[in-house]
Structure formats: structure tokens, C-alpha cells
Amino acid sequence: MLWRWNLRRLRGWMCWSWLGAGLFLHAADDARLATLTRLVQDDSPKVRLEALRALAKFPTAEAAAAALGVLDKPMDPTLDYALWLTINDLSEPWIAALQSGAWKPDGRERQLEFALKALRPDQASRVLAQVLESRPLQRDGSGPWIELIGAAGTPKELRRLLDQVLNGGFDEAASARGLKALGEASRLRKLTPDGDRTALIKLFDSPSPATRTAALKLAGQWKDLPGATSKLAQIAGASGTDPATQAAAIDALRQIGGKDAVDSLVGLTGPTQNPAVRRQAASALAALDLNRALPAIVEVAKTTTDEAAALEFWRAVLGVKGAGKRVAEALPESGLAPESAKAGLRAAREGGRSELDLALALAKGAGLSTDPAASGAGLIKELAAKASAQGDPSRGEWIYRRSDLACVSCHAIGGAGGKVGPDMTSLGASAPVDYLVESVLLPNAKIKEGYHSLIITTKDGSEYTGTLARESPSDVVLRNAAGAEQVIAKTDIEKREQGTLSLMPSGLLDPLNEQEQLDLIAFLSRLGKPGDFDAAQGGVARQWRITQTVHTDAQAGQEAWPLTAAWDDKRWSPTYALVRGTLPKGLIDEITKAQFWTSRLAIYAGTELTTANAGPVRFKLTAGPGAELWVDGRKIGGAGDTTTELAAGTHRVIVRLDPKQVPEVVKLETKDGAFRLN
Ligand code: HEC
Structure with missing residues (x-):
């Protein structure tokens, strides 16, 4: 097999080159390079691959040219990656050759594109102008050029791209790509086209929806386009505008910010606007000026009866730092749409948020219930009912014992187990199933008497949390979440406060599927009832x-x-x-x-x-x-x-x-x- 032989020879050289890198470049190299140039075109992809990587050891334009030649043969992902690595190794000699004209791109379009895309943007930027000089951008935007200009173009090339979009020199899809590329240049490299850019505003009215939204988005990214704000407000407020364009215009106003944008957004929250515009304007306004947004937010909370739309609205509003508390203060005692309140309750609790004030105000204002856990109550009742019907307590006991859940390390049954949490021997006989479900799902909702955590800060700046195990005239003994006792001398204590969270972690059931959750709950609910789950009578080794x-x-x-x-x-x-x-x-x-x-x-x-x-x-x-x-x-x-x-x-x-x-x-x-x- 010829390729095996070739491979062996190649490998020999590569070791060689590592042994004596300094010696490598001498007369014999010409011969080696010639051989590698041939082998990189070999019929076997394995030989091509090894030759490609060997070429990276020759820091010359010839080696780069030879490596790129591999593109004439069928490629696969491994070869692609090897070529990418090699071009990166040989980038400087290749750039020099391109600049001097020693490497000519004509007739090697694929090689040129591959090499430019493989280079770092700052390197590509050094040759992009030269390459583009003789290369008109095609009407259909074919080739990598639009995106390359976005990633590596100077303000001059960016200008050329913008002009071609403005002059109608691209078809619809390529125009949108061009605007997007200009947005990337602005976002990632803070570069905008040379010269006057106000003509972009013309495109806000483009008949093509894709061009329109891309232009609106770009205006938001540029932020400083003269005259954009009033035009955007007009588009967002016009009754004939389609919803996607309105949304894009409002978002651009939010990105541009400043007094004019705020005034425009306030106008867009007015009663004559359609509900979607009012919602979007209110949440955009919240990001810019929460105070002025509050009346509009209240209005939206009263009038939105579409729960999905309300959820989107609340998520956007709660993304603004400090908004939950301020909105809670502004909400009325009654008159909120229940759908809107329900969506708000959900948004207030997801993603690790705990906007208790807002949850309370929403529930109250919509007459749902004054309990902040109101929205969870339905879920809890449902799980409890299902657990009684479908849970298997024997399987549940094995889930309870799983070491990743750690129930056993904090709780004891019949005295066997940890002492951080309450003993659960008679739990099922004494507590309703709903209570169990809530205790496990939302440990912080109700904390059992005597198990509130304490947070003690000592004078040396350490902080201890745990439940109070014992207290003597001289010491406080805390039991931490790991069950360990920590003795703290009272004279060392700087501050002692009651914690608001349970020591029992929330999210414990997350790794379980629904059936496993039901089984676990069924097990807990049987504890202490006569039968297999009664550990009350002693006298047995546990x-x-x-x-x-x-x-x-x-x-x-x-x-x-x-x-x-x-x-x-x-x-x-x-x-x-x-x-x-x-x-x-x-x-x-x-x-x-x-x-x-x-x-x-x-x-x-x-x-x-x-x-x-x-x-x-x-x-x-x-x-x-x-x-x-x-x-x-x-x-x-x-x-x-x-x-x-x-x-x-x-x-x-x-x-x-x-x-x-x-x-x-x-x-x-x-x-x-x-x-x-x-
Ligand atoms: C890090 C320790 C810790 C772990 C782990 C832990 N718990 Fe708890 N658990 C507590 C503490 C402390 C309390 C009491 C405070 C409270 O009510 O939140 C508690 C309370 C409870 C209660 C309410 C008991 C009552 O009498 O009111 C139940 C039920 C419960 N845990 C079940 C579980 C289950 C099931 C697991 C395993 C999936 C588990 N716990 C894991 C510490 C823990």
C-alpha cells in the first residue's frame, strides 16, 4: 500500500523536525517541501492530513500555498480543521505573499475565502481592502464577503457595504445580511461606516419586511443616528404598521435611550395605542426610566387578559434591577386582571427570583389570595392527590435513601438518621399530604417551629449558619446543614440574627422524574401509620x-x-x-x-x-x-x-x-x- 509507505516517511520527518527545529530549514528543505506539496494532493486522505500538518513547520508562502491546494481534493471535517490550524500557523507568510502579489487569488476563490475566514479578524482586516478592490460584491451576496466585512472590514469597507444596500445593489436576503453585518461591526468592534449614515432612515420604510426590521435594529445599535428617534416613534405609533415592525421600532428606541426616546415611549403607552404597543413601550420605558414607566405598567397589569402576553411583559419588566419592589408599591389594591396577575406571580418566582412583595401585591390586587404561594397552591394540591393515588411508598423509601438527595443525612426516622431537620417518624400520621409536598418543594414557604436558622457573625468576620442545637451561658452551639456542631463563644459574637431561609435546600426534587416524586411523597405520607412504615415502637436495631x-x-x-x-x-x-x-x-x-x-x-x-x-x-x-x-x-x-x-x-x-x-x-x-x- 503506497499510502502506508508515504505515511511512514512523513512521520519520520515530523519527529526529525521536532528534534532539530533549528536545523530544519536548509537546502534539503526545498526537496521536502516539493514532496509535501505532492503528498498534500495524495489520493489517501490520511496522507493529505499528515502532509498538511507537516507543512505548518515551513514558515513560507510556498508552504501556505501548498496547504491551501488541499482544497482541490475532497475535504472532510478533520482535513478542514487541519487546514485551519495550518493556515493559522502560516498566516504571516501568506499575508505577506498576498500583499506583495506573490500569491495571486485569481482562480483560487475557494482558497482565498478559506484563508481569510481562518485568519483572526485583525489579520484579515490588513488584506481585506486589497482583496475587495477588484471584487464587486455580488447582487445575491454570494461568498463570504458580506460577513467578512462585518467581522474584519475597516470603516471604508463598511461604507461600501452600506452604500450597496442603500443603492439597491443587493437582493432582499443579501440586504438584510449586509445590515446585520454592519450591526456586528458596531456591536463587537465599535466601528461604523465612514461618512453620513442618515440615509439608513430611508430603509425604515422599505417594502421588504426583512430589510425593514434589520434597518430598525441597526439604528438601535448605532444609537447616534440623527433624526432616528422621531421617525422610530412615528413608525411604532402608526396604526397601519405591522406588529413586528412596531416591536423592532420600540426596541430601537429603548436601545437609543435619552430624553427624546423616553418622551416618545411615554407617548406610546397612551390609551389610544393598541395593547401590544402599550405593553412593549411600557417595558422598554421601564428599562430607561422606571418612575415614568410605573403608571403605564399599572395600566397594563389592569388590562392585559392574555396570559402569555402578560408573562412576556412581566419577564421584561422584572429584568430591570429593582423593578419588582417599586412596581409592587405602585400596584392598586384591586382591579388587576387575574390573567396578568397569574403571569406576574410566575415571573416573580422563576429563575431564582424571589419577588415576594410583587407576588403579594399581584395576588391581592387581582383578589387571587393573599398567600404569596397562591400560584403554587394548585400545583401542590395536584401532586398531593396524584401521590396518594399513584405513588408507591416502598419504591419511595429507596428514593428517600438515595445519597444524592441527602434526606437521610438531615432527617431521622425512628431515631436513625441525621439531626439537622426534624425527626419524621410520625410525619405521615400527623401532617396532611399537601403540607408534605409543600415542605419538600418549597422548604422556605413554612419553616417548622424550632428549626429557624440562625446566622451568627463573629468579631473576626466569620459567618455561621445553622439551627440552634444548645446554648449555655458561655457558648452557642449551632448545627450546620452538614449536621456538624459548631461551638461559638458568646464573647466572640458580633451579630446574631434569625435567618429567613430554611436550612433544607430547595430544588432537592429536581433530579427526580414525576413518578419518583410521587413515590417519595407517598412514602413520607405513610410514615407513622400502622404497617410497614411505622418506626414508632422501638426495640429493633436500626x-x-x-x-x-x-x-x-x-x-x-x-x-x-x-x-x-x-x-x-x-x-x-x-x-x-x-x-x-x-x-x-x-x-x-x-x-x-x-x-x-x-x-x-x-x-x-x-x-x-x-x-x-x-x-x-x-x-x-x-x-x-x-x-x-x-x-x-x-x-x-x-x-x-x-x-x-x-x-x-x-x-x-x-x-x-x-x-x-x-x-x-x-x-x-x-x-x-x-x-x-x-
Ligand atoms: C441540609 C439538611 C436537609 C436536607 C438534605 C433535607 N432536609 Fe428536610 N428539612 C431540613 C430542615 C432544617 C427542616 C426544618 C425547617 C423547615 O421546615 O424548612 C426540614 C423540613 C422537612 C420537612 C417538614 C418536616 C416537618 O415536620 O415539618 C419535610 C417533609 C422534609 N424536610 C423532607 C425532606 C426530604 C424528603 C428530603 C430529601 C429529599 C429532605 N427533607 C432533605 C433539613 C434538610
């Missing part, structure tokens, strides 16, 4: 540590290390039993997933029991054949009931399982002591 031993433990003479290893030994995996008090097989398997090359000897699940008095303790172990119960390093029995004598104090209780017969569930109960919790 907090466990699980591990396993393998053959290497036996070889090391450590076959039974879990019987004595410290609880914080990294080999233990902490976990909790399900609410019903069981460790299911699936959970045990997941924790003890063995690598296939290890042979497992035993699985150990450990916990602790504290007894107040010395005396007999009766255990009930639910497991299967092969299970063993060990207390303080002593085997006392297996599955079923076992009674043993224990001293008062804390005892280590271990259930040892045969990995070949892991039971469907493991459950350990006793009424004669208290199992460990946290």
Missing part, C-alpha cells in the same frame, strides 16, 4: 455497620476481625435498616458486592446494645439458616429467640451470615435494652 471477610483475611490469621474491630474502621460500611426495621438482602448484597476473584468467608452486620441493669436479655433474630448471633465476642445462638445474661453497659452485637445463604431479611429485636442510634 443503625448497622456491615462488612465481610475474605480468604486473604484467613491467610493472615484475621478470620474473625469484625468481631472486635473498632466501629470507625474503614472496612465497615454504615447503613440503616428500612423503616420496618429490616436489612433486606438487596441492601446487604449491594454493600458486600465481592470482586469475583475473592472468595467470601462471612458477612458481618454489627450494632450496639445498651442495658441499664444486669440480667437476662432476650434477642429475637430474624434471618435464615447459617446465621449466628455474637455478643461481646461470644457466640450465643442463631436465628430465632435466644436469651443470655448481660452486665449493665454497652455491648457489641454481631450477626454473622453465610455469604452462600444470605437471608431475604435480617432483623434483630429485643425489649431488654436500647440499640445504638447515631
Whole structure:
């Protein structure tokens, strides 16, 4: 295969060139360059690709010309990119060759276009004038020239582009492109065409809608076009103008700004205007002069009955800094259109906004409800009803246990779990489902008594947030969102204030799909009700540590290390039993997933029991054949009931399982002591 051979030769050179870059350019290079020039036209795209990159090592016009020659052959995205890189490497020699006439673009249009587009705009700008001199812009705008002028043209080329648009030298599509390119030059490079630009105003009346809106937009971008403001106001206010043109004119007025534009916009919010113009003018005015916009905004809020239009309006208004509060103060106590208020409530809450004042004022003014969560109430009721009908609490429990949701790290059930948030043992039995949904969806809407957060600033400038865990005459102890206690000396405290937000993060349910949300809610709603989700009666081990031993433990003479290893030994995996008090097989398997090359000897699940008095303790172990119960390093029995004598104090209780017969569930109960919790 010839191309393989060529490839090998090329690779040899490339290493070579990296080894001795300085030595590379000597007489032999001419021969190399000639070969590369040939190989860049090779039939194999792989050879062309390597040749292309090798050419980048020759900083000469010849190499650039040879590289561009690859365009005569079929291209693909990789070759395109390689050529782009190579032209960038060889940009200076190529520009010099073009300027001196050594590289002639005639008959190489494609190469010229590719190279100019590959260059940085400041480089392209150095040669663009020369290239354009002999090249009329086509009526249909073919080629990259219009956009190149926008990206790299000087005021002189920009002028030429504008003139050709003004003289009708382009068709409709090319005219709009030309105006857009002029807008890009103004936006990105702050450049405008040489000379008088007022003739652009003529195009505001162009019969072509595309040209018209592009011209209006450009006037807004230029900002300083004499006479534009009054003409724009006239177009926006004329009853015969089509809606898109009116909107573009109003937007241009907003961009131009200044006293005249403000006065014009105020005029456009008047009662004789059509509703869409009034809305757009009011939101444009809000951006320029909020005070003068307020009466118009109120008027729009009273009269807009199209919810989609209202939403667009409110989004535009709330995009203005500080607008929510000021609008809230200006809204009347009654008389707002409900559709408009509903849209406003939505806009006030989306995108991380919390425009509570505005939400309240809107709800009140439209007689919706004085509750700022009014608009969410429908959603909450709906989810609650669906969860009761379609949620599966057993699946929900596994969602509750997911580590990415972190519910378990902040909440406890039956005492097992974190302490940052309230214990949820009897939550479902004591709270309506709506309340649960709201607590989870909008933690900040109602914060449970006793769980308000505190923000403490200390004299050294640190800030602590958390719930109050304890307080003594000398210290305040906060529990932060991670469950850690922070002790702060009272003498260090500079400021102590109550936080307004819940420590429970909002957006926790975002990663869940609807069914998962329903399942989770169904689970919460069953907590404390008789059945599988009642953790109220104690006497069952909930907090466990699980591990396993393998053959290497036996070889090391450590076959039974879990019987004595410290609880914080990294080999233990902490976990909790399900609410019903069981460790299911699936959970045990997941924790003890063995690598296939290890042979497992035993699985150990450990916990602790504290007894107040010395005396007999009766255990009930639910497991299967092969299970063993060990207390303080002593085997006392297996599955079923076992009674043993224990001293008062804390005892280590271990259930040892045969990995070949892991039971469907493991459950350990006793009424004669208290199992460990946290
Ligand atoms: C960073 C800690 C944290 C995490 C994580 C957390 N919560 Fe909370 N949660 C709290 C705190 C603190 C409260 C009490 C303040 C409040 O009402 O907002 C609370 C309150 C609640 C309440 C209301 C309880 C009541 O008795 O009023 C429910 C229900 C709830 N959380 C469910 C969940 C669920 C479900 C998850 C997991 C998706 C979760 N929480 C994750 C801290 C947390």
C-alpha cells in the first residue's frame, strides 16, 4: 500500500523536525517541501492530513500555498480543521505573499475565502481592502464577503457595504445580511461606516419586511443616528404598521435611550395605542426610566387578559434591577386582571427570583389570595392527590435513601438518621399530604417551629449558619446543614440574627422524574401509620455497620476481625435498616458486592446494645439458616429467640451470615435494652 509507505516517511520527518527545529530549514528543505506539496494532493486522505500538518513547520508562502491546494481534493471535517490550524500557523507568510502579489487569488476563490475566514479578524482586516478592490460584491451576496466585512472590514469597507444596500445593489436576503453585518461591526468592534449614515432612515420604510426590521435594529445599535428617534416613534405609533415592525421600532428606541426616546415611549403607552404597543413601550420605558414607566405598567397589569402576553411583559419588566419592589408599591389594591396577575406571580418566582412583595401585591390586587404561594397552591394540591393515588411508598423509601438527595443525612426516622431537620417518624400520621409536598418543594414557604436558622457573625468576620442545637451561658452551639456542631463563644459574637431561609435546600426534587416524586411523597405520607412504615415502637436495631471477610483475611490469621474491630474502621460500611426495621438482602448484597476473584468467608452486620441493669436479655433474630448471633465476642445462638445474661453497659452485637445463604431479611429485636442510634 503506497499510502502506508508515504505515511511512514512523513512521520519520520515530523519527529526529525521536532528534534532539530533549528536545523530544519536548509537546502534539503526545498526537496521536502516539493514532496509535501505532492503528498498534500495524495489520493489517501490520511496522507493529505499528515502532509498538511507537516507543512505548518515551513514558515513560507510556498508552504501556505501548498496547504491551501488541499482544497482541490475532497475535504472532510478533520482535513478542514487541519487546514485551519495550518493556515493559522502560516498566516504571516501568506499575508505577506498576498500583499506583495506573490500569491495571486485569481482562480483560487475557494482558497482565498478559506484563508481569510481562518485568519483572526485583525489579520484579515490588513488584506481585506486589497482583496475587495477588484471584487464587486455580488447582487445575491454570494461568498463570504458580506460577513467578512462585518467581522474584519475597516470603516471604508463598511461604507461600501452600506452604500450597496442603500443603492439597491443587493437582493432582499443579501440586504438584510449586509445590515446585520454592519450591526456586528458596531456591536463587537465599535466601528461604523465612514461618512453620513442618515440615509439608513430611508430603509425604515422599505417594502421588504426583512430589510425593514434589520434597518430598525441597526439604528438601535448605532444609537447616534440623527433624526432616528422621531421617525422610530412615528413608525411604532402608526396604526397601519405591522406588529413586528412596531416591536423592532420600540426596541430601537429603548436601545437609543435619552430624553427624546423616553418622551416618545411615554407617548406610546397612551390609551389610544393598541395593547401590544402599550405593553412593549411600557417595558422598554421601564428599562430607561422606571418612575415614568410605573403608571403605564399599572395600566397594563389592569388590562392585559392574555396570559402569555402578560408573562412576556412581566419577564421584561422584572429584568430591570429593582423593578419588582417599586412596581409592587405602585400596584392598586384591586382591579388587576387575574390573567396578568397569574403571569406576574410566575415571573416573580422563576429563575431564582424571589419577588415576594410583587407576588403579594399581584395576588391581592387581582383578589387571587393573599398567600404569596397562591400560584403554587394548585400545583401542590395536584401532586398531593396524584401521590396518594399513584405513588408507591416502598419504591419511595429507596428514593428517600438515595445519597444524592441527602434526606437521610438531615432527617431521622425512628431515631436513625441525621439531626439537622426534624425527626419524621410520625410525619405521615400527623401532617396532611399537601403540607408534605409543600415542605419538600418549597422548604422556605413554612419553616417548622424550632428549626429557624440562625446566622451568627463573629468579631473576626466569620459567618455561621445553622439551627440552634444548645446554648449555655458561655457558648452557642449551632448545627450546620452538614449536621456538624459548631461551638461559638458568646464573647466572640458580633451579630446574631434569625435567618429567613430554611436550612433544607430547595430544588432537592429536581433530579427526580414525576413518578419518583410521587413515590417519595407517598412514602413520607405513610410514615407513622400502622404497617410497614411505622418506626414508632422501638426495640429493633436500626443503625448497622456491615462488612465481610475474605480468604486473604484467613491467610493472615484475621478470620474473625469484625468481631472486635473498632466501629470507625474503614472496612465497615454504615447503613440503616428500612423503616420496618429490616436489612433486606438487596441492601446487604449491594454493600458486600465481592470482586469475583475473592472468595467470601462471612458477612458481618454489627450494632450496639445498651442495658441499664444486669440480667437476662432476650434477642429475637430474624434471618435464615447459617446465621449466628455474637455478643461481646461470644457466640450465643442463631436465628430465632435466644436469651443470655448481660452486665449493665454497652455491648457489641454481631450477626454473622453465610455469604452462600444470605437471608431475604435480617432483623434483630429485643425489649431488654436500647440499640445504638447515631
Ligand atoms: C441540609 C439538611 C436537609 C436536607 C438534605 C433535607 N432536609 Fe428536610 N428539612 C431540613 C430542615 C432544617 C427542616 C426544618 C425547617 C423547615 O421546615 O424548612 C426540614 C423540613 C422537612 C420537612 C417538614 C418536616 C416537618 O415536620 O415539618 C419535610 C417533609 C422534609 N424536610 C423532607 C425532606 C426530604 C424528603 C428530603 C430529601 C429529599 C429532605 N427533607 C432533605 C433539613 C434538610
